[in-house]
Amino acid sequence: MNSNPILPGFNPDPSIVSTPDGYYLVTSSFEYLPGLPVYHSPDLEHWELVGHVATREEQAGIADVPTPGGVWAPTLRYRDGVFYLIVSVFLGGRGCVLFTATDPSGPWSDGTVIGAVDGIDPDLAWDEEGTAYVTFARHPDAIQQVRVDLETGEALEQPRALWPGSGLYSPEGPHLYRSGGWWYLLAAEGGTDRGHAVTVARSRRPDGPFESAPNNPVLTAAGTGSPIQNTGHADLVELPDGGTAMVLLGVRPVGLAKSFSPLGRETFLTEVEWVDGWPHARLPQPGGTPPEELGYDFSNGEGLADPRWISVRRVPGEFASPTSKGLLIRGEGNTLSSRRPSFVAQRQRHLGMEFRAVLDVSGGTGGVAVRNAEDNWFGIEAAGDGASIRVTARAVVAGFDRTWEATVPGGDVELAVIASPPPSDFSAGAVGGDRIRLRVQPADGTTDGVVLAELDGRHWAFETAKAFTGRTAGVFAVHGEVLVRRLSYIGVDEPLQPLDSQAS
Numbered sequence: 001m002n003s004n005p006i007l008p009g010f011n012p013d014p015s016i017v018s019t020p021d022g023y024y025l026v027t028s029s030f031e032y033l034p035g036l037p038v039y040h041s042p043d044l045e046h047w048e049l050v051g052h053v054a055t056r057e058e059q060a061g062i063a064d065v066p067t068p069g070g071v072w073a074p075t076l077r078y079r080d081g082v083f084y085l086i087v088s089v090f091l092g093g094r095g096c097v098l099f100t101a102t103d104p105s106g107p108w109s110d111g112t113v114i115g116a117v118d119g120i121d122p123d124l125a126w127d128e129e130g131t132a133y134v135t136f137a138r139h140p141d142a143i144q145q146v147r148v149d150l151e152t153g154e155a156l157e158q159p160r161a162l163w164p165g166s167g168l169y170s171p172e173g174p175h176l177y178r179s180g181g182w183w184y185l186l187a188a189e190g191g192t193d194r195g196h197a198v199t200v201a202r203s204r205r206p207d208g209p210f211e212s213a214p215n216n217p218v219l220t221a222a223g224t225g226s227p228i229q230n231t232g233h234a235d236l237v238e239l240p241d242g243g244t245a246m247v248l249l250g251v252r253p254v255g256l257a258k259s260f261s262p263l264g265r266e267t268f269l270t271e272v273e274w275v276d277g278w279p280h281a282r283l284p285q286p287g288g289t290p291p292e293e294l295g296y297d298f299s300n301g302e303g304l305a306d307p308r309w310i311s312v313r314r315v316p317g318e319f320a321s322p323t324s325k326g327l328l329i330r331g332e333g334n335t336l337s338s339r340r341p342s343f344v345a346q347r348q349r350h351l352g353m354e355f356r357a358v359l360d361v362s363g364g365t366g367g368v369a370v371r372n373a374e375d376n377w378f379g380i381e382a383a384g385d386g387a388s389i390r391v392t393a394r395a396v397v398a399g400f401d402r403t404w405e406a407t408v409p410g411g412d413v414e415l416a417v418i419a420s421p422p423p424s425d426f427s428a429g430a431v432g433g434d435r436i437r438l439r440v441q442p443a444d445g446t447t448d449g450v451v452l453a454e455l456d457g458r459h460w461a462f463e464t465a466k467a468f469t470g471r472t473a474g475v476f477a478v479h480g481e482v483l484v485r486r487l488s489y490i491g492v493d494e495p496l497q498p499l500d501s502q503a504s
Contacts, residue, residue, distance in 0.1 A: 297486050304317075
């Protein structure tokens with residue numbers, strides 16, 4: 001458990017299974033496609049993105065869902081060689097949907113709608129006779145359950161109340177397990193902010209009645225100085241040695257006051273001990289995210305082969321295509337403030353990031369951006385007329401929209417977003433968010449770069465964006481056609497050394 005988070009960046013609501021081929025884990029994806037990323041690990045430490053459950057918009061039905069709707073809180077299970085993924089597609093999507101696959105990297109089925117589930121965060125479990133139980137959260141009625149025919153999606157009974165929770169706010173995220181003659185019901189309570197907690201109850205039967213654990217909550221960072229906060233929405237997995245591990249979401253707030261989390265909710269791992277028949281979990285300890293340096297030369301026609309590329313409410317291939325001169329992005333008149341921008345991105349995975357793109361904007365208008373939601377993003381837009389390029393930096397927060405402009409010589413242009421975490425002591429800038437610079441320079445390096453704007457990242461953090469996702473960094477087009485020649489991502493969890501030297 002040296003690397004914690006095990007899945008850095010926007011990766012909330014983890015659900016995990018153990019198989020003969022190692023561990024597989026899926027997280028929420030909300031309004032992004034492809035959706036429901038599937039990660040694999042042989043050892044719970046080294047993880048690889050191997051595919052997605054929803055590779056077509058029709059599987060989720062999120063084309064028109066508002067933020068923060070979409071794909072919420074999946075449960076991944078493995079039974080008799082088949083992978084099952086049950087999830088709620090909320091606020092206008094398909095509702096509760098069950099997907100299956102024999103290969104977790106895909107393809108997955110089109111999905112079967114479970115119409116009886118009128119709630120969120122569905123879980124799937126089977127009793128000894130093979131009857132399937134779907135347990136879910138329905139506010140304000142807490143945790144409910146219904147038996148379901150998985151072949152047809154039809155309910156075998158009326159949904160019924162199962163457990164009101166331990167007494168904390170908003171019981172949700174249920175997971176049901178059988179162990180040692182007991183059925184354990186794990187839940188998330190306290191909301192997904194600083195009061196988030198993991199609670200548990202048990203029963204001799206999968207349909208209850210359930211008694212609360214005497215030590216509830218079994219895990220919470222509320223009221224602690226833990227560097228990982230908002231801990232909750234957990235899932236358990238058995239280890240080869242007979243032990244138990246827990247995956248859960250959390251955030252990494254930065255700065256002296258530890259009030260703002262740039263990356264949103266990430267996936268962490270911790271140990272579980274059993275005492276008197278009840279699970280006891282330790283708060284996850286940060287192990288750091290390994291540095292990462294990626295470079296993409298799109299002039300070779302490779303395109304978006306990396307599975308980490310995602311887009312908003314549709315797959316990138318609808319508006320982006322490889323060419324021998326670069327990645328071609330077609331604008332449709334939509335900015336990042338629209339529900340369907342021509343924006344292809346990856347999750348920001350480190351507290352310190354340099355995201356750079358070299359663009360040809362002679363045939364259109366576009367640039368680079370970092371997005372949380374339609375009303376929470378920042379970026380740089382460029383438009384050329386041959387001899388020169390007009391560049392506009394823009395910062396958008398609900399109720400606030402500001403721009404900064406500059407002009408640079410014509411030709412390819414390099415746009416960069418540079419984010420660096422603040423100090424954790426009493427020095428200048430410690431109270432606030434990460435330090436963000438928006439920078440432009442001609443791609444040939446003939447003139448010095450210009451810092452267009454410097455931003456306080458607290459306005460684009462999980463606590464202020466309230467989008468349930470996290471930052472994604474990418475390239476976009478608004479009008480015409482934009483060619484992305486090259487793109488790079490450098491990530492570290494420390495302040496980036498070149499930051500101050502790049503000021504103009």
